[in-house]
Amino acid sequence: MKSIVEERAVELGEYIVNQRATVRATAKRFGVSKSTVHKDVSERLKKISPTLYKQVNDVLQLNKAERHIRGGQATKIKYLAHHQK
Template sequence: MKDYIEERAVEIAGYIVETKATVRQAAKKFGISKSTVHKDCVERLKVINPALAIEVRKVLDVNKQERHIRGGIATREKYLHAHMR
């Protein structure tokens, strides 16, 4: 694996663990696709830094459990703003 890919994977993982960011937020922050963030943090990181991979997995699992709540809040906000116009 190329060095810059390993560095990117570790950097993204550190960001996710520190900020509890979602895959979408991390992708936006680093200017890459959600698929790349996911591949870096789930597949590549297991080889590069297994301990960090476990920490990222914990954050991603919590985010996955909460996504329906965030989606509901976003939908609510959308319709509140639409009716206020």
């Protein structure tokens, strides 16, 4: 029988893969901390489901590679909105 923590790790991992979600978005959706999400999908999931862990890791690596672009877009939108006032 799986524990609640193991079930949560699998559920978080499946959400990240299916939605291509970030750790922050996943934490917000499930009402847990970013640290909890990260620990569940990077440590616990590796032992529970190596296949799902690999898929989650691929999504997280992609998010990490793209985050500077998202940050730049957010800053651009912020300043455009500020200058339009």
